[in-house]
Amino acid sequence: MVGxxxxxxxxxxxxxxxxxxxxxxxxxxxxAVNAPIELxxxxxxxxxxxxxxEVFVKPGKxxxxxxxxxxxxxxxxxxEKVILGREKGLPRRGVVITLAAVxxxxxxxxxxxxxxxxxxxxxxxxxxxxxAVPLSMTFTxxxxxxxxxxxxxxxxxxxxxxxxxxxxxxxxxxxxxxxxSESQGRFDFExxxxxxxxxxxxxxxxATTGSDGDTDMGEGADGAHVDAFVRETVEDSLHRxxxxxxxxx
Numbered sequence: 001m002v003g004x005x006x007x008x009x010x011x012x013x014x015x016x017x018x019x020x021x022x023x024x025x026x027x028x029x030x031x032a033v034n035a036p037i038e039l040x041x042x043x044x045x046x047x048x049x050x051x052x053x054e055v056f057v058k059p060g061k062x063x064x065x066x067x068x069x070x071x072x073x074x075x076x077x078x079x080e081k082v083i084l085g086r087e088k089g090l091p092r093r094g095v096v097i098t099l100a101a102v103x104x105x106x107x108x109x110x111x112x113x114x115x116x117x118x119x120x121x122x123x124x125x126x127x128x129x130x131x132a133v134p135l136s137m138t139f140t141x142x143x144x145x146x147x148x149x150x151x152x153x154x155x156x157x158x159x160x161x162x163x164x165x166x167x168x169x170x171x172x173x174x175x176x177x178x179x180x181s182e183s184q185g186r187f188d189f190e191x192x193x194x195x196x197x198x199x200x201x202x203x204x205x206x207a208t209t210g211s212d213g214d215t216d217m218g219e220g221a222d223g224a225h226v227d228a229f230v231r232e233t234v235e236d237s238l239h240r241x242x243x244x245x246x247x248x249x
Contacts, residue, residue: 003229006122008130008237016131020123022101024155027116028103031123033131036093044053050086050094057120058100060132066197067113075099075120075177078171078180084134095133097124115161117142117169129234139179140226141171144195147186152221153197168201174227176207203227 004022011017014032021028039052055076057068083095101180118141125138145156145164161167166185173179183192204227
């Protein structure tokens with residue numbers, strides 16, 4: 001399986017930016033972060049001791065609608081858990097995250113919008129890191145679909161997502177905590193638990209025991225867990241930014 005690609009600091013007029021592309025689902029997301037910024041007085045009173053998180057999702061070839069508003073709410077709730085909004089300079093100010101889907105199949109009315117959430121969250125995380133926004137932890141996200149025969153498939157495309165019995169998006173923190181669980185379709189608790197175990201295995205190097213008794217060390221379908229991919233992307237960006245300093249040392 002061909003893995004995702006990502007890069008940091010693509011935009012020069014944003015405080016931080018990142019791009020994230022998943023070749024399996026086809027989603028290509030460009031994210032920009034501006035923080036801290038001054039907010040209108042009416043919003044200052046809402047969180048006098050904390051930052052206000054704003055998330056905007058822009059579809060590539062259409063106007064934003066109900067689906068984008070639904071996804072924005074999920075992302076905002078998720079990111080509020082990891083952004084340290086009470087750090088110096090952030091209270092009574094805003095952290096604005098703008099995400100543009102520049103590639104992938106456009107969702108039609110009635111389609112599931114949760115298929116794009118992993119790409120949006122990874123682009124958000126990398127853009128926040130690029131903008132040096134203080135975070136309590138990092139996170140990784142994966143999308144899983146369960147077929148009508150009970151098979152769990154990773155990163156189903158928007159077309160394949162229409163045929164599965166249920167869809168699941170799960171995010172795990174760098175400390176191993178489950179931060180997000182969004183599901184659609186029909187499934188029971190036993191199925192969800194199997195999905196959670198596989199999602200943990202994909203996102204992080206977590207050992208799980210299969211039905212045959214063998215232990216899987218959780219490298220994911222492409223040979224590397226998502227946590228390692230995010231870490232390597234940040235390390236590569238730092239190495240490029242500070243190559244001049246390393247060469248002059």
